[in-house]
Amino acid sequence: MKLREYEAKNVIKAAGIPVPAGFLIKSPDELTPHLAALGDAFVLKAQVDVGGRGKAGGILMADKATGTKVAQELFGKQIKGLPVKEVLAEQKLDIKHEYYLSITVDRSSKQPLILFTEAGGVEIEITAKEHPELIRKVVANPLMKDLPPFLIRELLSTAPKEIGPVINKLYQVFIGKDALLAEINPLVATPNGIFAADAKIIVDDNALGRQGITVNRDLSEREREAEKHGFSYVELDGRIGVIGNGAGLTMATLDLIEYYGGKAANFLDVGGGAESERVKNAVRLVASVPSVKVIVVNLLGGITKCDEVAKGIIAAEIPQKVIVRLAGTNEAEGRRLLSEKGYEMLDTMDLVVKKAVEVTA
Amino acid sequence: MIYGDKKTGVLVQGATGKQGEFHIGLMNAYAKQVGGRGVVAGVTPGKGGQQVHGVPVYNTVKDAMKEHDIGAAVIFVPAGAAADAIMEEANAGIETIVCITEHIPVQDTMKAIAYARMEGASVIGPNCPGLLSPGEVKMGIMPSALFTRGHVGVISRSGTLTYEVVDELTRAGIGQSTVVGIGGDPVIGQTFVDVMQRFEKDPETKAVVLIGEVGGNLEEEGATCTDLPIVSYIAGVSAPPDKRMGHAGAIVEGGEGDAKSKIARLKKHGVPVASRVSEIPEMVRDLFRCGC
Numbered sequence: 001m002k003l004r005e006y007e008a009k010n011v012i013k014a015a016g017i018p019v020p021a022g023f024l025i026k027s028p029d030e031l032t033p034h035l036a037a038l039g040d041a042f043v044l045k046a047q048v049d050v051g052g053r054g055k056a057g058g059i060l061m062a063d064k065a066t067g068t069k070v071a072q073e074l075f076g077k078q079i080k081g082l083p084v085k086e087v088l089a090e091q092k093l094d095i096k097h098e099y100y101l102s103i104t105v106d107r108s109s110k111q112p113l114i115l116f117t118e119a120g121g122v123e124i125e126i127t128a129k130e131h132p133e134l135i136r137k138v139v140a141n142p143l144m145k146d147l148p149p150f151l152i153r154e155l156l157s158t159a160p161k162e163i164g165p166v167i168n169k170l171y172q173v174f175i176g177k178d179a180l181l182a183e184i185n186p187l188v189a190t191p192n193g194i195f196a197a198d199a200k201i202i203v204d205d206n207a208l209g210r211q212g213i214t215v216n217r218d219l220s221e222r223e224r225e226a227e228k229h230g231f232s233y234v235e236l237d238g239r240i241g242v243i244g245n246g247a248g249l250t251m252a253t254l255d256l257i258e259y260y261g262g263k264a265a266n267f268l269d270v271g272g273g274a275e276s277e278r279v280k281n282a283v284r285l286v287a288s289v290p291s292v293k294v295i296v297v298n299l300l301g302g303i304t305k306c307d308e309v310a311k312g313i314i315a316a317e318i319p320q321k322v323i324v325r326l327a328g329t330n331e332a333e334g335r336r337l338l339s340e341k342g343y344e345m346l347d348t349m350d351l352v353v354k355k356a357v358e359v360t361a
Numbered sequence: 362m363i364y365g366d367k368k369t370g371v372l373v374q375g376a377t378g379k380q381g382e383f384h385i386g387l388m389n390a391y392a393k394q395v396g397g398r399g400v401v402a403g404v405t406p407g408k409g410g411q412q413v414h415g416v417p418v419y420n421t422v423k424d425a426m427k428e429h430d431i432g433a434a435v436i437f438v439p440a441g442a443a444a445d446a447i448m449e450e451a452n453a454g455i456e457t458i459v460c461i462t463e464h465i466p467v468q469d470t471m472k473a474i475a476y477a478r479m480e481g482a483s484v485i486g487p488n489c490p491g492l493l494s495p496g497e498v499k500m501g502i503m504p505s506a507l508f509t510r511g512h513v514g515v516i517s518r519s520g521t522l523t524y525e526v527v528d529e530l531t532r533a534g535i536g537q538s539t540v541v542g543i544g545g546d547p548v549i550g551q552t553f554v555d556v557m558q559r560f561e562k563d564p565e566t567k568a569v570v571l572i573g574e575v576g577g578n579l580e581e582e583g584a585t586c587t588d589l590p591i592v593s594y595i596a597g598v599s600a601p602p603d604k605r606m607g608h609a610g611a612i613v614e615g616g617e618g619d620a621k622s623k624i625a626r627l628k629k630h631g632v633p634v635a636s637r638v639s640e641i642p643e644m645v646r647d648l649f650r651c652g653c
Contacts, residue, residue, distance in 0.1 A: 105467055107577040107610070110474050110548050125615065142471040143479075178466050180547070206440065206609060207466035232607035247545055247607025248519025248574060251596040252638055255620075258599040259636060267600075269607040272502075272520070300521045300528070302504035303383075327528070328504065349525070350639050 001203050001218045004047045006088045008199040011177060012184070015169045018195045022090035028071035031089055035064055038091055044071055047086040048079045049217055056080050061092070093195055098186035099159065100124050100135075101167060103174040105181075111139040112174060114147075114167065116155040120186040140171065147171050162194055163187065178207030222285070229281050231268055238263025239360045241286035241295035241320070243279075245270050245304050253298045253349060262357035265292045273303040279312025287318035294321045294359045298349050301328025310334040314341050321359060325352040363514075363539050363559035363566075364457045364485070366497040367397035370430050372422065372455065374446045375437035376403025376413050380461070384437065384502055386414050391499045399498075401429045422453040433457040435491060435500050443487060444469035451482035458550070459500045460486035467609075470548045477550065484550025488609065490520040490542035503527075503540065511536015513645060514560040516553055516583065517572035518545050518608065522596060525638055526572060533642035538565040545608030547576065553583020561587055568592070568648050570641060571632075575600045576610045576618045584632045590648040593627055594635045595620045 003011070009019045023034040024047070044067075046058035053059065058079040062070035067089075075084050098120030106113035119127055119134045127134055138151045152164045166187065174182040181202040188197045203211055205218075219227065226233030232247060236254075240262050244250030247269050254264045266289065270282045286295055295318075299309050306326040313322055314337065324345045326334045338345055346352045365371075371388065375381040385400045392399025402425040403413050409420035419425040422434070434450045436443055436459065443462035450458045458477060465487050477484050485492060491501015495510040507524055509531045517523040523542055530537060541556050543549050553571060560566040568590045573580035575597035584591055598620040600606045602613040613619045624634045633648075635641045 105471070105547055107547055107579055108552070108582065110471060110550070112471070142468070142475050175468060178468050180467060204467050204609075205605070206464045207468070210466070232605070234601070234604045234606060236601065244521070246519060246521030247611060248517070248522030248572070248596050249525055251574060251600060251606050251611070252522055252525070252594075254600070255596060255598045256637060264599065267606055300524050302521065302524055303502065328507075328524075348639065350637065 001205060001208060001213060001216045002049065003201045003203065004049065004086070005045060005199060006047055006086070008201040009196065011201060012170065012173055012196055012199050015173045017166050017169050017184070018193060019199070020091045020093055020195055020197065022088050025071070025087050025089055026085065028068055028075055031067055031071045034089060035067055038089055040064060041092040042067070043090045043092055044074050045088045045090060046074055046077070046079050046084045047088055048082045048084060050080045050082055053079050058084070093188055093197060094190050095188045095197070096191065097189040099163065099188070100185050101170060101187050102181065102183035102185065103170060103179070106139055109139045111142055112171070114138050114140060114151075114155060114171070116159070116167065118159050124185065160189065160194070166194060173201070177201060178204045178211055180204050222289070226268065226285055229278065229285070230271055231282060231285070233285070234267040236264050236266055237291070238265045239291050239293045240356045241265045241289065241292040242298070243268045243270055243282050243286060243295065244298045245272065245274060245300065249298060249300060253296065253353065256349060256353040257357060260354050260357040262353070262360060265289055274308065274312070276308045276311035276315060279309050280315045283313055283316035283318060283322070287316065287320050292320060294323065294356050296352050296356045297322060297324045298352060299326050301326065301331065304328070305330045306334030307337060310337040313338065313343065323352045323355050325349055362494050362497055363556070363563050364483070364492055364541075365433050365500060366494065367395060369432040369498055370398045370401040371498075371500055372425055372429075372431045372434040372450070373400050373403045373416075373437065374422070374434055374450065375405060376416065376418050377405040377408045377411060378437055381437040382413050384435070385416055387502075388435075388499050389414060389416070391505045395496050397498050402431060422449050422455070426453050431455060433459065433500055436460040436462055438462060440464040440466075444473035447473040447484055448476045451477035451480035456482055457500070458482055458484045459489070459491045460484060461489065461491060461501060462486075463488040465546070467546070467548050470546060474548065474550050483555070485541065486544040486549060488546045489544035489549070490523065492539060492541040494539040495537055501542070503542070507531055508540065509536045512538055512565060512567040514538045514563070514566040514569045515540040515572065516556045516569065517542050518574050518610070519572060519596065522638070523572060526570060526594070526641055529639060529642050530570070530645065533646070535642055535645055538563060545610055547610035552579045554579070554586050557583045557587045557589070560589060568645060570594070570645065572596070573623065574608065574611050575606060575620050576608075576612050578618060578623065580623055581626045581630070584627055585630050591632050592635060592641055592644045592648060593632050594638060594641060595623050595627070598624075
């Protein structure tokens with residue numbers, strides 16, 4: 001789950017990385033008591049859970065005289081469709097130079113990867129494409145608590161030495177907060193020292209519990225509901241509901257829908273070994289989406305038993321048409337149960353998907 | 362064979378749990394069918410002295426190693442204990458460690474894999490179905506009835522999608538040498554490259570089916586590190602960005618790891634990519650037909 005900027009900044013501040021003086025406000029009025037501390041010029045930043053908020057008008061400059069008015073303007077906005085409920089009011093920094101620093105999980109080396117460039121202030125993806133030589137990279141041994149000084153020297157090269165401690169402190173944040181990404185962009189040099197002007201932290205969804213995070217904000221309400229049942233669920237915008245067992249098979253089913261010219265309404269992986277009650281819940285959940293006209297169930301039984309799946313589909317008693325492909329363990333019994341009730345069954349995933357696309361065409 | 366054969370003794374960590382018990386039964390039924398050793402020992406701390414399907418259970422991996430010749434381990438313990446289990450097995454000297462467990466935090470996985478590497482062990486997974494060499498050995502949870510022995514290796518990030526492909530291959534009369542599910546997490550022990558390098562040295566394997574998905578770029582690394590003929594399939598062409606598609610590792614992030622660009626890069630390297638799973642058997646036949 002992605003932390004909001006003020007949350008990420010609180011985390012790195014607690015780790016000893018300097019951040020600009022800032023205050024979280026929940027209404028324009030709350031700005032007034034902080035005006036003295038914010039100084040002459042400051043920045044108002046909408047705390048919304050979307051990327052690219054700067055370009056979408058979510059970051060506004062203000063000063064003592066205009067502050068409240070600008071805050072009213074920002075609170076009245078929608079940023080990429082999201083209302084602004086929280087704003088971070090932050091001192092404006094006197095920026096002399098911008099750097100980029102990030103730590104991610106490197107799939108290839110299976111270790112934390114640290115990226116640093118002195119050519120900050122530009123989108124890192126653009127620098128990576130046009131001037132990859134300007135980005136310095138090292139991987140860290142995850143068994144070590146601290147980054148060894150030589151790695152920090154390699155990263156810094158000619159950059160100011162005072163950035164070194166910031167790199168190691170961000171590494172502590174990355175490890176301690178179960179981050180998949182910890183990024184400071186930009187990290188800035190000012191006459192008063194080095195500051196993190198922006199910060200981004202993504203926490204591993206598999207570690208939310210031990211990080212004390214109870215609600216995954218990255219998920220929609222229905223996605224959270226599905227999570228409670230133990231399903232992996234993603235909302236999409238088509239009309240064909242999809243239920244499969246296993247992430248890969250379910251993804252392949254969605255791809256097949258696209259291949260035949262249809263559009264899936266969702267991704268739902270019911271998981272391994274699902275019993276009839278789970279299948280019933282899955283079918284009902286997908287059927288509750290108003291746009292769903294037909295549901296494709298694609299199940300390859302291994303640990304999952306086809307007769308349990310059949311019972312679950314029947315027990316769900318939903319109004320939409322369900323087209324089923326069952327194969328594997330207890331296939332014959334599953335088919336018998338469904339055919340008794342008049343469900344449409346086809347032998348392969350190609351056939352069920354083709355049929356569903358025809359039904360919704 | 363890669364990773365093990367009939368003679369490999371397997372240890373199951375988490376032997377007395379529901380999953381562990383169930384799969385010891387299935388693994389040993391398969392071992393009996395093919396005349397292999399199968400699961401020879403189980404480990405659950407505090408349950409030493411018990412038996413599961415006639416398999417003796419020990420308190421620690423080292424206790425089990427004193428009594429049995431063990432070459433591989435399969436882990437069924439909960440996410441909070443799985444990284445520790447990997448390290449215990451690596452420390453005890455087990456060479457191949459298959460971790461079935463899902464939902465292990467990535468930081469734990471990185472530490473366990475770094476530790477296992479230091480001890481000289483290979484980790485398959487986590488969040489994987491394990492591996493099966495038809496007629497030889499099954500380490501994990503793959504449904505053995507779908508498999509048949511032959512010369513095509515399969516490497517996949519998925520579980521049931523792998524079974525789907527294996528089923529298609531078997532129905533088409535194409536047997537498999539070894540099928541490896543490497544896992545759906547962002548950080549996994551054996552990657553496409555590692556398994557591909559084993560297939561290169563394996564006289565049983567003449568061609569490889571590589572089943573990837575959105576997230577990262579390790580499919581490309583795997584497909585380009587070998588001279589073996591390959592057919593590939595990438596799931597997630599229709600996956601939206603920044604959404605985890607069931608697997609923790611199946612996510613298009615920062616515009617990277619999407620299926621279409623993966624497919625384009627694979628094709629650029631001359632690797633045929635199937636648009637549908639059902640096309641794979643015919644494409645594998647084509648590989649053998651042209652003798653390339």
